[in-house]
Amino acid sequence: MKISLFATCLSDAFFPRVSEAMARLLARYGIRLTFPEGQTCCGQPAFNSGYWVEAKEAARRLIDAFRDSDYVIAPSGSCISMIHHHYPALFRDDPAELRMARELAEKSYEFSQFLVGVLGVSDVGARFPHRVTYHPSCHGSRLLGVKDEPLTLLSHVRDLDFVPLPFAEDCCGFGGTFAVKMADISAAMVTEKADHVRETEAEVLVGLDMGCLMNIGGRMRHRGQAVRVMHLAELLYEGVRMADERA
Amino acid sequence: MSGHNPTSTLAERVRIALNNDFLRNAVRFTTERLRTNKQAAAEQIGNWEEWRERGRQIRLHTIAHLDYYLAQFAENLRRAGGYVHFASTAEEAVAITLQIMAAKQAKSVVKSKSMVSEEVHINQALEEQGIETVETDLGEYIIQLAGETPSHIIIPAIHKNKAQVAELFSEVAGEPLPADTAVLAAFARSKLRGKFLEADIGMTGCNFAIAESGSIVLFSNEGNARMVSTVPRTQITMMGMERILPSWEDLEVMATLLPRSATGQKLTVYMSAINGPRRTADGDGPDELHVIIIDNGRSRQLGDPEFQEVLNCIRCGACLNACPVYRHIGGHAYGWVYSGPIGAVLTPVLNEEKEKWAEVANASTLCGACYEACPVKIPLHDMLVYIRRRNVEEGRTKRTERLGMKTYKVAVSSHRFYQLALKLGRIGQKPLVRDGQIPTRLGPLKGWNNVRTAPALAERSFRESWQALERELQQEMAEMSPQVKARLEELAGKRGDRHEQ
Ligand code: SF4
Numbered sequence: 167m168k169i170s171l172f173a174t175c176l177s178d179a180f181f182p183r184v185s186e187a188m189a190r191l192l193a194r195y196g197i198r199l200t201f202p203e204g205q206t207c208c209g210q211p212a213f214n215s216g217y218w219v220e221a222k223e224a225a226r227r228l229i230d231a232f233r234d235s236d237y238v239i240a241p242s243g244s245c246i247s248m249i250h251h252h253y254p255a256l257f258r259d260d261p262a263e264l265r266m267a268r269e270l271a272e273k274s275y276e277f278s279q280f281l282v283g284v285l286g287v288s289d290v291g292a293r294f295p296h297r298v299t300y301h302p303s304c305h306g307s308r309l310l311g312v313k314d315e316p317l318t319l320l321s322h323v324r325d326l327d328f329v330p331l332p333f334a335e336d337c338c339g340f341g342g343t344f345a346v347k348m349a350d351i352s353a354a355m356v357t358e359k360a361d362h363v364r365e366t367e368a369e370v371l372v373g374l375d376m377g378c379l380m381n382i383g384g385r386m387r388h389r390g391q392a393v394r395v396m397h398l399a400e401l402l403y404e405g406v407r408m409a410d411e412r413a
Numbered sequence: 414m415s416g417h418n419p420t421s422t423l424a425e426r427v428r429i430a431l432n433n434d435f436l437r438n439a440v441r442f443t444t445e446r447l448r449t450n451k452q453a454a455a456e457q458i459g460n461w462e463e464w465r466e467r468g469r470q471i472r473l474h475t476i477a478h479l480d481y482y483l484a485q486f487a488e489n490l491r492r493a494g495g496y497v498h499f500a501s502t503a504e505e506a507v508a509i510t511l512q513i514m515a516a517k518q519a520k521s522v523v524k525s526k527s528m529v530s531e532e533v534h535i536n537q538a539l540e541e542q543g544i545e546t547v548e549t550d551l552g553e554y555i556i557q558l559a560g561e562t563p564s565h566i567i568i569p570a571i572h573k574n575k576a577q578v579a580e581l582f583s584e585v586a587g588e589p590l591p592a593d594t595a596v597l598a599a600f601a602r603s604k605l606r607g608k609f610l611e612a613d614i615g616m617t618g619c620n621f622a623i624a625e626s627g628s629i630v631l632f633s634n635e636g637n638a639r640m641v642s643t644v645p646r647t648q649i650t651m652m653g654m655e656r657i658l659p660s661w662e663d664l665e666v667m668a669t670l671l672p673r674s675a676t677g678q679k680l681t682v683y684m685s686a687i688n689g690p691r692r693t694a695d696g697d698g699p700d701e702l703h704v705i706i707i708d709n710g711r712s713r714q715l716g717d718p719e720f721q722e723v724l725n726c727i728r729c730g731a732c733l734n735a736c737p738v739y740r741h742i743g744g745h746a747y748g749w750v751y752s753g754p755i756g757a758v759l760t761p762v763l764n765e766e767k768e769k770w771a772e773v774a775n776a777s778t779l780c781g782a783c784y785e786a787c788p789v790k791i792p793l794h795d796m797l798v799y800i801r802r803r804n805v806e807e808g809r810t811k812r813t814e815r816l817g818m819k820t821y822k823v824a825v826s827s828h829r830f831y832q833l834a835l836k837l838g839r840i841g842q843k844p845l846v847r848d849g850q851i852p853t854r855l856g857p858l859k860g861w862n863n864v865r866t867a868p869a870l871a872e873r874s875f876r877e878s879w880q881a882l883e884r885e886l887q888q889e890m891a892e893m894s895p896q897v898k899a900r901l902e903e904l905a906g907k908r909g910d911r912h913e914q
Contacts, residue, residue, distance in 0.1 A: 167901055173875045175825075179835055180868050182875035186882060193886045196893025201879045206825040214779055216801030216810070217818040224825040236905045255795075272908050284904060285897055304780035337737045341778025348775060349860025350424075350431055354741040355778075357864065384865030387850070 170235035171199040172228070172274070174242045175207040176376045177397075184241050184376060187403040188277055192239070194406065195285055199239070204231035208245040213252055215343050222256055229253075229266050237284075238274040241399055243306015243374045246276040251309050276306055277399055278315040278374060289322035292405025293412065297327040299368035301359070301382065303375040304337050316374060316398050323405050329366040333358075340381040356385045363393060370394045372401050423748065423772045430742040436572045440564075440743045443571050448734040448786070450677025458673065468670045469790045471663045472725035479715065479724075482624040482657045483706065489627025493689025495702040503533035506707045510535055510616075510649060511542060513703055517647050519544060519613035523605075525631070525638035526550035527618025528566060528728060529653045529707055532750045535616070547608045549637040551601055555581060564744030564752060567675050567730040572743045605637070615645035615699065619652035620728075621667060622704075625660045628688045629704065632671060632681040639685050648690075648699035654706050655724040667727060670788040674729040710763035719799040720762055725789045726755055732783035732793060738776055747773055754783035754793045761800050771809040774800035828876075838870050845869075 169192075173185040189199050209224035228249070232238045240246050253267035281287050300320065306312045320328055339345065339355025346352075359382050363371055371386075371393050373379045383395035396404075430436060455461040475482055487497040500506035514522075522544055524530065536557070539546045548557040552569040556562065558581045563569030570578070579592040582600050590596060617638055621630040629650050631638040642648055658664055672678040691698035714720040733739045733753030744752030749760040749770070757777055761770040774797050783793040804810055824834040845851045850866040851858065861867055 167898075167905070169901075175831075178875040179838075179870050182871050182873065182878060185875045186878070189882060189886060190889075193889055194891050195897055196891045197897075198886070198890055201876065201883070203828050203876060203879075206828055206831045209825070212818055212821055214798060214801070215814070215818070216798065216803070216805040217821075218802050218805075220818045220822040220825075223822050227825060227827070237901070252798075269908075273905070284900060286900060304778070304782070308781040308785055335782070337778045337780035337782065339737070339778060341780070344775070344778045346857060346860045348427070348738075349863065350427055351738055351741055351776070352778075352860075353864040354431055355737055358741075380868055381865065384861070384867060388862075388865045 167237075168235045169197055169199055169237040169239065170232055171201050172205055172208075172232070172238050172240040172245070173201070174240050174245045174376070176380070177241055180380070181376050181397070184397040184399055187397070188239070188241050188399040191290065191399055191403045191406065192281075194290075195287065197285075200235070202231040202235065208248045209256075210245065210248045210252075211342050213248065213256065214341070218256060225253055225256055225267070226263075229263075229270050232270055232273075233266075236273060237280070238270065239277060239280045240274070241277045241374070241397055242376065243276045243279075243303055243310050243312050244377060246274050246279075247305040247310040249274045251305075276310060276312050276374060278319055279310070279312050282315040282318055288318045290319065290402050290406055291409055292322075292402050293324040293326075293409040294401060294405035295325040295327075295408075296369045297329060297367065298370045298372055298401070299329045299331045299363060299366040300334070301331055301338065301363075301371060301373045301378060302334055303373055303378045304335075306374050307335065312374065316372075319398065319402060320372070323402070324409070326405075329368050332362045332365055334362075338378045338382050340378045342377065345381060352381075356381050360385045360389070360391060364391060368393060370396055370401065372396050372398050374398055421748070423746070423776065426746040426748055427742050427776075430746040433743075435574055435577065436743050437741060439572050439574045441740050443568060444734040444740050447568075447676055448731075451674055451731055451734065451786070452677075454673040454677040454679065457679075458669070464666065464669055465788055465790055467666050468727075468788050469725065471658070471666055472727070472789045473722070475657055475659060475663075476655060476715070476721060476724045479655065479657065482659055483654060486622050486624040486627055486657055487706070489625070490689060490702075490704060491627070493627050494692075495627065495689045495704055498703060498705045499708070500533075500705055501708045501712075503707070503709050506533040506651065506705050506709070507535060507538045509703075509705050510651075511538065513647070513649055514539070514542065514544060514614065517613055517701075519647070521545040521547070521608070521612045522614045522616055523547050523549050523608050523612040523641050523645065524553070524616040525618065525633065525641040526553050526569070527616070527651055528563070528750060529618060530616065530651045531563060532653075532709065533651070533707065535651070547605065547612070549605050549609070549635075549641060550633070551598060551635060551637075554601055554605070558582070558585060562745070562750065565730060565733055566728050566751065566753070566755070572745070609640045609644045612645045613647065615641040615643075615648045617642050617648065617650045619650050619656050619704075620671070621658045621664055622652055622656050623659075623661060623664060623686075624657055626688060628686050630664060631685045631687070632668075632683070633685075634676075634678075634682040636683050639683055642685060642687055642699070643697040646699055647701045648687075648703065650687075650702070650704045652704065652706055654708050654711050655726075671727055671729050674731040674786070674788040710765065714762065720758075720796060722791050723755075723758055723762060723793075723796060725791055726759075727789060728755075729788055731786040731788060735782040735786035736777075737780065737782065738778065742776070747776065749773075754797070755791075758793055758796045758800065762796075767804075767807065768809060771800075771804045774804070832874075832876070835870060835874055839872070842869055 209221035213221035257263040339352040555570040565571040575592040690702040
């Protein structure tokens with residue numbers, strides 16, 4: 167059984183701690199991850215901007231890298247939804263590539279989806295005595311359909327004070343290149359999101375996608391809003407360690 | 414005149430909107446109310462997803478056989494005594510209208526709400542001929558007084574607050590009117606009543622055209638459409654060629670979906686069905702009924718696997734109300750008649766001037782809220798990507814962007830190049846990093862860093878630390894439980910079966 171980690175380019179280059187937390191947490195269930203080094207990026211930045219030739223290049227690397235993996239797990243709902251939702255469109259005119267794209271899609275999972283849906287875990291045994299709010303990223307929740315999994319996991323964390331985020335499902339304004347191309351609209355959107363986070367008085371904002379978290383976190387940091395921003399894998403792993411220490 | 418302003422760029426229009434707090438507050442307030450109401454209405458009906466799927470199937474079927482149903486509709490309407498005209502462009506639609514006006518020696522027109530009439534700019538053409546044209550839908554009346562265009566498909570004056578409306582009406586009244594909804598509505602009603610009685614022509618839009626009986630169906634909340642279609646002697650109805658439904662049974666589904674999606678109402682207040690001109694036994698209705706069926710770029714979408722579904726739209730406005738971009742910039746920023754996600758698709762798709770409208774498809778984060786809201790499940794977020802792709806393929810993107818994407822392609826084409834790019838990036842960022850962040854507002858980081866700080870590349874990428882981590886994990890690795898093992902094998906095994914089939 168070969169279970170592979172797809173770090174995603176964002177976590178690989180900017181937030182290695184996220185993939186690390188995921189690998190450490192999964193090790194507690196005996197999941198021995200492999201890291202096929204041929205992986206680069208899922209292709210979203212190019213795909214969403216309309217550069218399909220460039221996106222295909224990235225997609226082929228990914229399909230190649232995970233060819234003999236049985237499972238592929240990534241700390242991003244957005245990249246996994248890219249594979250599920252858009253790879254078939256990308257390769258629609260080539261039956262052989264289309265088949266391989268579908269094979270990859272079938273075995274690819276977002277982190278919380280894998281933990282809850284495949285491993286059947288809803289309580290990782292964590293303890294996290296903080297006030298936490300959660301932003302559901304659009305692609306993971308709407309396109310991939312990962313809605314309940316993170317909430318299930320959070321609800322079982324001991325001492326965690328969960329506050330729902332007002333208008334949680336509204337997009338944070340990241341949208342990949344949108345944040346640069348349509349910077350003014352994006353700024354308005356992320357400011358509104360940061361305002362909603364402030365309303366919750368949460369100490370921690372948690373999510374499943376570093377793109378959105380980098381956006382909201384960057385906004386909050388810029389205006390001096392002291393909220394810790396964490397990927398769910400980080401929160402759960404830190405919580406598990408905390409529970410271990412106490413035991 | 415604000416609204417259609419082809420000379421300005423998207424960025425300029427967006428800036429104007431973002432600096433207009435009145436507009437942003439008004440739009441936020443109303444869209445928030447509408448989408449909350451919609452959600453409640455969808456929950457109340459229970460099996461909303463099934464209704465959506467039924468709606469989608471009806472629209473898919475209708476558009477797939479549009480030629481057949483259009484012919485059936487036209488034949489039935491003619492049999493009932495109506496006149497049917499086909500206009501392949503906006504100009505043709507205007508010319509046909511003016512011909513009818515001339516034949517009737519019309520001096521004045523009352524209109525009920527019609528987006529397609531906005532699309533062909535009929536008001537302007539009528540005014541140029543010296544024909545008085547009065548919008549009778551309250552929202553349309555407001556923006557007509559303001560000299561503007563609709564900024565929302567169903568709430569044309571969504572960007573105006575009560576005080577602004579009071580100001581406009583006070584000017585017409587010649588005396589100050591209070592910013593009170595009841596007073597303002599009463600004023601408009603009294604003003605408009607006279608116009609209804611005087612008008613030579615009544616112009617309406619069309620929510621649905623029923624093929625099996627040749628009927629026009631109008632949904633309205635104010636009853637003005639009913640006046641427009643009963644009082645004047647001649648009626649002209651403009652409809653986009655895709656407004657067709659095969660049967661009354663199909664209308665039932667749409668009558669369930671449309672008001673709920675638009676405003677959260679279970680039913681529209683008035684639903685009028687017009688089956689041809691007045692017959693001798695009828696108490697009211699026009700002597701002459703003309704229906705102008707307008708193409709204007711629509712038939713080009715037929716047979717296009719990427720865009721045919723856009724013709725399924727029933728113009729409910731739910732995607733606008735759900736859209737986080739629309740909420741901040743309102744409708745005029747999109748630049749043409751239709752706004753929000755459906756506008757961002759229709760504008761570049763229906764218009765022939767591709768260059769001019771290429772950018773509009775960028776006004777979306779592709780968050781998918783539009784798709785989720787759409788009662789007939791149009792994948793607008795996918796269509797926006799298709800438009801962007803055509804912009805790339807047909808050379809309508811910026812050179813700097815193309816260069817950037819070329820570089821991206823090289824970087825992702827092999828993990829060696831990718832790693833090299835990371836290394837170069839780390840060297841490049843060195844002088845700029847402060848406390849793990851890059852605060853500079855130079856180059857491509859400007860837009861981002863104006864309101865945010867950008868994270869720096871990690872000192873060691875994940876792949877660089879993987880070997881050490883893997884070794885460490887081997888020490889801590891827990892025993893896999895038999896349940897987990899069985900589950901993993903079972904799921905993977907199922908996939909194998911499927912591939913062999
Ligand atoms: S695209 Fe869908 S949600 Fe938007 S106006 Fe049309 S029918 Fe309504």
